Amino acid sequence: xxxxxxxxxxxxxxGQTARISCGGDNIGSKSVHWYQQKPGQAPVLVxxxxxxxxxxxxxxxxxxxxxxxxxxTISRVEAADEADYYCQVWDNSSDLYVxxxxxxxxVL
Amino acid sequence: EVQLVQSGGGLVQPGGALRLSCAGxxxxxxxxxxxxxxxxxxKGLVWLARIYKDGSVLSYVDSVKGRFTISxxxxxxxxxxxxxxxxxxxxxxxxxxxxxxxxVNWFDPWGQGTLVTVSS
Numbered sequence: 352x353x354x355x356x357x358x359x360x361x362x363x364x365x366g367q368t369a370r371i372s373c374g375g376d377n378i379g380s381k382s383v384h385w386y387q388q389k390p391g392q393a394p395v396l397v398x399x400x401x402x403x404x405x406x407x408x409x410x411x412x413x414x415x416x417x418x419x420x421x422x423x424t425i426s427r428v429e430a431a432d433e434a435d436y437y438c439q440v441w442d443n444s445s446d447l448y449v450x451x452x453x454x455x456x457x458v459l
Numbered sequence: 460e461v462q463l464v465q466s467g468g469g470l471v472q473p474g475g476a477l478r479l480s481c482a483g484x485x486x487x488x489x490x491x492x493x494x495x496x497x498x499x500x501x502k503g504l505v506w507l508a509r510i511y512k513d514g515s516v517l518s519y520v521d522s523v524k525g526r527f528t529i530s531x532x533x534x535x536x537x538x539x540x541x542x543x544x545x546x547x548x549x550x551x552x553x554x555x556x557x558x559x560x561x562x563v564n565w566f567d568p569w570g571q572g573t574l575v576t577v578s579s
Contacts, residue, residue: 382565384564392571392572393571393572394556394566395567395568399565437503439504439565440564447506447520448506448564450503450504450505450506452503
């Protein structure tokens with residue numbers, strides 16, 4: 352089955368840039384979606400279709416996808432951005448919705 | 460406001476059954492695929508099941524196939540997950556979510572989640 356690999360943790364100082372990778376075999380050929388999940392809460396969609404942002408999501412959140420890696424970039428990081436982040440794709444070969452292993456973003 | 464509100468869940472013994480509900484509001488419920496997911500304690504998100512707009516197409520992940528059943532009542536704007544033959548490893552927070560559109564494969568919004576604990 353298709354596997355998405357994320358770094359377990361990323362630490363960043365306020366005002367700096369956080370980059371979260373999501374690795375998968377030829378992931379550039381798939382559409383990647385990203386979710387933010389704070390403790391005890393439901394996931395919230397922050398980026399869809401590699402680069403698009405839902406309404407209400409700050410422009411500080413952006414995405415890219417190419418080759419074997421997709422990236423969620425959080426610019427000008429704020430304390431409120433501290434959360435777990437998951438990438439997600441649909442694997443057409445298995446018809447399964449696959450999530451990455453998740454990355455805990457800590458704001459120093 | 461577009462939202463999903465979940466109910467059900469709780470403590471059940473191994474081999475028992477439970478039904479989860481997820482009520483949608485603020486959008487034409489019958490126009491969207493609906494999905495269920497779960498998250499075991501301290502673990503990541505796992506997709507479980509999906510149901511087409513009119514309930515005519517159902518799909519499941521192998522680990523719940525034959526034990527869990529997804530259904531919907533569009534007149535009540537509600538999707539259900541009937542869980543039978545529950546196992547200790549089914550302990551998790553369960554979420555429902557709306558697929559953003561036909562075959563877009565992303566999910567928004569999500570329900571608030573409901574904890575299911577399977578233990579003797």
